[in-house]
Amino acid sequence: MKDRYDVIIVGAGPAGIFAALELAAAGGLDILLLEKGQGLERRSCPVLTRGIACPPCIPCDLVSGWGGAGAFSDGKLTLSPEVGGRLKDYLGLPALNQLIGQVDDTYRRFGAKDHIFGLGEEVGELQRRASLAELRLLPVPIRHVGTERCREVLAAMRDHLAPRVDISTGVAAAAVRVVGGQLQGLETQDGRVIACRHLILAPGREGTEWLTGEAHRLGLTLHINPVDVGLRVEVPAPVLEELTSSLHEAKLEYYSKTFDDRVRTFCMCPQGEVTMETTGGSDPVITVNGHSYAERKTGSSNFALLVSTTFTEPFREPTAYGKYLARLANILSGGVIVQRLGDLREGRRSTPARLQRALTHPTLGSATPGDLSAVLPYRYLTDLLEMLEAMDRLAPGVASRHTLLYGVEVKFYSSRLELTPTLETQVPNVFAAGDGAGVTRGLIQASASGVVAAREILQRLKVKAGA
Numbered sequence: 001m002k003d004r005y006d007v008i009i010v011g012a013g014p015a016g017i018f019a020a021l022e023l024a025a026a027g028g029l030d031i032l033l034l035e036k037g038q039g040l041e042r043r044s045c046p047v048l049t050r051g052i053a054c055p056p057c058i059p060c061d062l063v064s065g066w067g068g069a070g071a072f073s074d075g076k077l078t079l080s081p082e083v084g085g086r087l088k089d090y091l092g093l094p095a096l097n098q099l100i101g102q103v104d105d106t107y108r109r110f111g112a113k114d115h116i117f118g119l120g121e122e123v124g125e126l127q128r129r130a131s132l133a134e135l136r137l138l139p140v141p142i143r144h145v146g147t148e149r150c151r152e153v154l155a156a157m158r159d160h161l162a163p164r165v166d167i168s169t170g171v172a173a174a175a176v177r178v179v180g181g182q183l184q185g186l187e188t189q190d191g192r193v194i195a196c197r198h199l200i201l202a203p204g205r206e207g208t209e210w211l212t213g214e215a216h217r218l219g220l221t222l223h224i225n226p227v228d229v230g231l232r233v234e235v236p237a238p239v240l241e242e243l244t245s246s247l248h249e250a251k252l253e254y255y256s257k258t259f260d261d262r263v264r265t266f267c268m269c270p271q272g273e274v275t276m277e278t279t280g281g282s283d284p285v286i287t288v289n290g291h292s293y294a295e296r297k298t299g300s301s302n303f304a305l306l307v308s309t310t311f312t313e314p315f316r317e318p319t320a321y322g323k324y325l326a327r328l329a330n331i332l333s334g335g336v337i338v339q340r341l342g343d344l345r346e347g348r349r350s351t352p353a354r355l356q357r358a359l360t361h362p363t364l365g366s367a368t369p370g371d372l373s374a375v376l377p378y379r380y381l382t383d384l385l386e387m388l389e390a391m392d393r394l395a396p397g398v399a400s401r402h403t404l405l406y407g408v409e410v411k412f413y414s415s416r417l418e419l420t421p422t423l424e425t426q427v428p429n430v431f432a433a434g435d436g437a438g439v440t441r442g443l444i445q446a447s448a449s450g451v452v453a454a455r456e457i458l459q460r461l462k463v464k465a466g467a
């Protein structure tokens with residue numbers, strides 16, 4: 001590591017990696033990519049490898065390290081400007097569409113498969129049936145990379161970047177140095193001070209709290225994003241087969257009768273596995289997530305069901321609110337609670353014996369059978385139960401008493417930094433990209449946001465992109 005760079009990038013998730021790819025392609029720049037987690041091959045999650053309860057590890061190998069949260073992700077590349085972030089607000093639709101195409105091409109160049117889900121003729125009929133069930137089905141083209149292949153793609157990107165960019169893993173950024181409103185450089189947690197002309201902050205959801213803290217310290221404006229709280233739902237794979245075989249992931253939206261809240265499906269994992277993850281930096285909580293592997297299939301499919309609520313003033317802490325709910329589940333169960341839908345409706349907890357009688361096989365063996373009504377507020381439970389009933393009309397069996405619910409799933413979209421259309425913060429030459437900046441929520445838009453910041457830097461340095 002040198003003591004001065006043209007550009008420092010914080011975070012080696014999709015946003016940081018795509019920024020590095022763009023900058024490196026121009027040639028002739030000194031670039032440092034700083035990542036607090038481990039290198040790709042050293043990342044391993046004990047919940048996945050040993051089937052134990054989440055310890056938890058700090059940092060969590062599931063969401064930290066080369067590849068960021070994307071490394072263990074299911075690799076569903078959603079090729080639509082309507083999902084996975086709000087870059088449309090910054091770039092406009094035509095520019096975002098073009099950028100999504102370019103980012104997708106890059107994923108393919110590094111090994112993503114050709115097949116795209118969600119383009120078949122049957123999609124129109126599914127949309128029609130969804131509307132009869134009071135659901136909106138958003139048709140979204142999806143390229144499914146698969147969890148194992150996702151790592152291969154990320155390894156290929158690293159091998160390409162290694163001779164062109166200084167990559168430093170296991171080193172956390174501690175503070176952005178700004179003097180008199182001008183960027184000076186970055187301080188690392190191990191006490192180094194590195195000077196730079198430009199900085200791209202892409203710390204992901206894992207780095208949300210750090211970034212928010214830096215924003216407060218530097219006096220940057222933050223906007224409140226909605227809080228997304230919900231459950232992971234697991235059903236026998238045939239229940240979702242009609243949807244997943246043509247769409248891979250059905251993006252369904254519902255507005256609840258009782259509260260008029262928006263409830264949506266998220267991250268559908270056909271024949272996949274439910275997982276745990278640790279998020280929240282120095283004050284971590286254990287939450288639920290899901291994967292599906294390209295080659296390793298299970299008999300169950302899972303998806304998240306999330307309620308989006310925008311609370312108003314004086315509410316300012318969406319992350320603290322989400323963590324509070326997750327912590328309730330952690331206190332009661334040591335991690336994640338699993339409950340049969342039938343037990344929840346009957347007002348009783350699930351027990352190991354009751355769980356054994358469920359037709360759905362629980363793929364997260366280390367979840368504790370319990371009672372989710374002791375965790376989620378009435379509003380959320382009502383919204384979620386209503387949506388399950390609506391989905392049952394589209395995919396019979398979703399609201400069966402054998403359906404398994406894991407809680408809680410929280411998406412820390414955090415606060416959103418005030419950014420220009422090129423994703424520059426209020427400090428000149430400091431850019432923020434990806435999920436941590438609150439502008440994206442998925443692989444494609446996170447990657448695209450890194451490209452946006454990098455292109456603006458190249459423009460300022462008068463270096464041609466892709467030169």
Ligand SMILES: Cc1cc2nc3c(=O)[nH]c(=O)nc-3n(C[C@H](O)[C@H](O)[C@H](O)COP(=O)(O)OP(=O)(O)OC[C@H]3O[C@@H](n4cnc5c(N)ncnc54)[C@H](O)[C@@H]3O)c2cc1C
Nearest residue numbers: 011013014015036064068069076173204207434435442443
């Ligand atoms: C299990 C799972 C499955 C998913 N599946 C999908 C999917 O199928 N499709 C999809 O579109 N999205 C999926 N996602 C979401 C997707 O992975 C994220 O949207 C995406 O990775 C965000 O990219 P990012 O670069 O903004 O942040 P991240 O990928 O979170 O990367 C940020 C990186 O910054 C590092 N960092 C944080 N703070 C610091 C610091 N202070 N110093 C140095 N480094 C720091 C972190 O360790 C991390 O490696 C999934 C996520 C998970 C967890």
